[in-house]
Amino acid sequence: MxxxxxxxxxxxxxxxxxxDAALKPLGYSCLSQSPGSLGYGAQAAAFWVNDAxxxxxxxxxxxxxxxxxxxxxxxVDAFHAGxxxxxxxxxxxxxxRADYGENYYAAFVIDPDGYRLEAYCSAAG
Numbered sequence: 670m671x672x673x674x675x676x677x678x679x680x681x682x683x684x685x686x687x688x689d690a691a692l693k694p695l696g697y698s699c700l701s702q703s704p705g706s707l708g709y710g711a712q713a714a715a716f717w718v719n720d721a722x723x724x725x726x727x728x729x730x731x732x733x734x735x736x737x738x739x740x741x742x743x744x745v746d747a748f749h750a751g752x753x754x755x756x757x758x759x760x761x762x763x764x765x766r767a768d769y770g771e772n773y774y775a776a777f778v779i780d781p782d783g784y785r786l787e788a789y790c791s792a793a794g
Contacts (some may be wrong), residue, residue, distance in 0.1 A: 727783020
């Protein structure tokens, strides 16, 4: 349905180490980089991180978050650990979320600009 998503951040130089560390375990990397713009994906850039004069203010009650597909539960764990090492905050440790489904394994983090991110794997154990 969606071709890509773009978010505005205060400084892509701060965001890049965070997104590199968080997304690499999921199989995503920075495929496009120019001053003030980063494009992440597997084969094509689908998640864009761009410098913005007025980024959307962080609002934990907005309901806004971005969920990234993860190939394995171990990659969800590594997403969470990498994000925390690179300056993110935990918003939910890796684990099963029975309320969402029998095999819903996910972790939640907050990036340096306050965006809420999730990595999710549906594969059984």
